[in-house]
Every structure is written in structure tokens, then in C-alpha cells.
Amino acid sequence: MTIQTVGIVGAGQMGNGIAHVFAQAGYDVVLNDINQDSLDKALATIGKNLDRMLSKGKITEADKAATLGHIKTTLVLTDLGQTDLVIEAATEREAVKSQIFETLVPHLKPTTILASNTSSISITRLAARTDRPAKFMGVHFMNPVPVMKLVELIRGIATDDETYTTMLEVVGKLGKTAASAHDFPAFIVNRILVPMINEAIYTLYEGVGDVTSIDMAMKLGANHPMGPLELADFIGLDTCFAIMNVLYDGFNDSKYRPCPLLAKYVEAGWLGRKTGRGFYDYSGETPVPTR
Numbered sequence: 001m002t003i004q005t006v007g008i009v010g011a012g013q014m015g016n017g018i019a020h021v022f023a024q025a026g027y028d029v030v031l032n033d034i035n036q037d038s039l040d041k042a043l044a045t046i047g048k049n050l051d052r053m054l055s056k057g058k059i060t061e062a063d064k065a066a067t068l069g070h071i072k073t074t075l076v077l078t079d080l081g082q083t084d085l086v087i088e089a090a091t092e093r094e095a096v097k098s099q100i101f102e103t104l105v106p107h108l109k110p111t112t113i114l115a116s117n118t119s120s121i122s123i124t125r126l127a128a129r130t131d132r133p134a135k136f137m138g139v140h141f142m143n144p145v146p147v148m149k150l151v152e153l154i155r156g157i158a159t160d161d162e163t164y165t166t167m168l169e170v171v172g173k174l175g176k177t178a179a180s181a182h183d184f185p186a187f188i189v190n191r192i193l194v195p196m197i198n199e200a201i202y203t204l205y206e207g208v209g210d211v212t213s214i215d216m217a218m219k220l221g222a223n224h225p226m227g228p229l230e231l232a233d234f235i236g237l238d239t240c241f242a243i244m245n246v247l248y249d250g251f252n253d254s255k256y257r258p259c260p261l262l263a264k265y266v267e268a269g270w271l272g273r274k275t276g277r278g279f280y281d282y283s284g285e286t287p288v289p290t291r
């Protein structure tokens with residue numbers, strides 16, 4: 001099936017990145033959020049990231065204008081009804097995602113492919129609540145989307161071959177590489193990455209090291225580009241907590257229990273970069289460790 005128009009639900013850090021890469025690859029994008037502020041911020045972020053590429057000579061002014069020209073925004077979810085592909089990238093809560101699909105489905109063309117950018121939630125279960133489980137799959141981009149090469153493609157139990165092949169082709173057109181994952185809690189990347197982050201938070205909680213020493217240890221000792229606490233703040237602590245809970249509930253295994261300190265930070269609204277505070281305080285010029 002040919003994809004030309006793409007609807008994206010949720011204009012947060014992932015939604016804006018996904019809109020950016022589709023628009024840059026020439027797709028027509030309709031970006032939806034419940035909040036006008038989030039839509040405005042998303043367009044500003046895309047503009048800033050395009051400017052960075054422009055200043056490095058990676059794109060031209062004409063490329064920038066063409067990319068922005070491919071993006072429309074809307075607060076009305078059903079405006080996405082006529083698109084060929086819808087990618088849901090709203091908050092990592094199953095009830096939120098299910099509600100979005102329930103509202104959208106009656107307005108879709110029969111051929112539209114539905115995808116979720118979920119970090120961890122069962123694709124099969126999300127798909128089963130729509131009218132088209134065969135045309136539903138997980139399309140999991142990595143953060144920051146314009147930079148990261150990988151997209152995890154997750155087939156639900158009912159996903160058909162045509163949908164998978166179409167999405168494989170789309171990932172190629174975006175200049176990215178796909179890794180196939182079966183539909184188990186948190187798939188591949190987050191099954192491995194987020195328990196490591198959770199363990200780093202336990203290391204902090206138990207006083208084995210402070211924020212600086214833990215991040216330094218993993219950057220210089222294991223060659224990670226970001227320390228695990230810096231990365232947790234970058235991903236969003238609400239998202240990390242949600243992923244740990246999906247792993248914990250999904251496997252019924254205590255090895256996945258979320259660190260109480262992570263839970264406490266989420267309760268406090270200290271969600272990392274996006275709220276200005278997490279394991280670092282982002283209110284000044286450079287991030288300052290909080291513990």
C-alpha cells in the first residue's frame with residue numbers, strides 16, 4: 001500500500017520528532033494534540049532542529065521551507081480521518097491510547113494503517129480494541145527522533161504481512177533502519193535499557209553513588225553517550241516509570257519492580273527535562289545534579 005499522508009497524535013517530544021522526519025521525507029503530516037501550547041512548541045522545536053541542520057549545511061533554506069510546508073496542526077483528532085497512516089504518540093498510558101483509537105476509528109478510511117509509538121504497551125491489546133487488528137502495529141521511534149537511526153517494528157498477533165511490509169518500506173524512506181520485535185512487554189530496546197536506568201536509580205537511592213558519580217561511571221566506564229540518570233531525565237521519568245510498571249505487571253517478576261525513588265519523583269511532578277527538574281535541575285544554563 002502507498003502511504004502519502006500521515007496523521008500523528010500527540011505533539012510532545014516524540015510526536016514533534018516523528019512529524020519532522022516524515023515531513024522531511026516528503027510526506028504530508030497532520031499533527032494533533034489536545035493542547036494548542038504543545039502544538040506551538042512542537043512547531044518551534046521542529047523549526048529549531050531544522051535551523052541546526054541548516055547551519056551545519058545538511059539542508060538548504062528550500063528544504064527547511066518544504067519540510068515546514070508539509071506539516072499542518074490540529075486540535076481536532078478526527079481531522080486525521082483521511083490520512084493513509086496514523087501514528088499515535090500520546091502519553092504512555094493505555095487508557096489514553098485506547099480512547100484515542102476508539103474516537104478515531106469510525107472516521108478512518110478502511111485502508112488506513114494504525115500504529116502506536118508506545119514504549120512498552122501490548123500492541124495486540126491496543127489493536128484488539130480497534131476495528132482493524134490486521135492493520136495495526138507498533139512503530140517505535142527512538143529519542144531524539146531526527147538523530148536516532150533505529151525504529152523497532154512490532155507485530156501484534158494479528159498484524160498482516162502487507163501492513164508489516166508497508167511499514168518496513170516507510171522506515172527505509174525515512175532513512176532509518178528497522179529492528180523487528182515480537183509483542184512482549186517493552187519489546188527489545190526498553191526491555192534492556194529501562195531496567196538498566198531503574199538499577200541506576202536504585203544505585204542512587206541506596207547511596208552507592210551520587211548523580212554525578214553514577215552518570216560519570218557509565219559515560220566513561222561503559223562508553224554510554226549519556227549517563228543513565230541524564231538519559232532518564234531526557235526520556236521523561238513518567239515514561240520510565242510507566243515502562244517499568246508494564247514490565248513488572250507483564251512478567252509478574254519482582255526483578256522489574258520500579259525503584260521507589262523513581263515513583264516519588266513522578267509523584268512530585270519532577271519528570272526530567274520536560275518539567276525543568278528530574279535528577280538534574282534545568283533552570284540554569286547548565287544542568288545541576290539534585291542529589
Ligand SMILES: CC(=O)CC(=O)SCCNC(=O)CCNC(=O)[C@H](O)C(C)(C)COP(=O)(O)OP(=O)(O)OC[C@H]1O[C@@H](n2cnc3c(N)ncnc32)[C@H](O)[C@@H]1OP(=O)(O)O
Pocket residue numbers: 049052056118119141142143144145146147148189190193225226231235239
Ligand atoms: C524510551 C524509549 O521508548 C526509547 C528511547 O528512545 S530510549 C532513548 C534512546 N536515545 C538515547 O539513548 C540517546 C543517547 N544520547 C545520545 O545518543 C547523544 O547524547 C545525543 C545524540 C542525544 C546528543 O549527542 P551529543 O554528541 O551530546 O550532542 P551533539 O554533538 O550536540 O549532537 C549530535 C547530533 O545530534 C543532533 N541533536 C542533538 N540533540 C538533538 C535533539 N534533541 N533533536 C534533534 N537533533 C539533536 C545534533 O544536531 C548533532 O547532529 P549532527 O551530528 O548531524 O551534527
Ligand SMILES: NC(=O)C1=CN([C@@H]2O[C@H](COP(=O)(O)OP(=O)(O)OC[C@H]3O[C@@H](n4cnc5c(N)ncnc54)[C@H](OP(=O)(O)O)[C@@H]3O)[C@@H](O)[C@H]2O)C=CC1
Pocket residue numbers: 009010011012013014015032033034035038089090091092093096100117118119120140141142143234235236239274
Ligand atoms: N520519551 C521518549 O524517550 C520516548 C517515548 N516514546 C513513547 O512515545 C509516546 C509519547 O512520549 P513523549 O513524546 O515522550 O511524551 P510527552 O509527554 O513529551 O508528549 C505526550 C503528548 O501527548 C499529548 N496527549 C496526551 N493525551 C492526548 C490525547 N488524548 N490526544 C492527543 N494528544 C494527547 C500530551 O499533551 P499534554 O502535555 O497537554 O498532556 C503531550 O503533548 C509515549 O507512548 C512514550 O512511551 C517512545 C520512544 C521514546
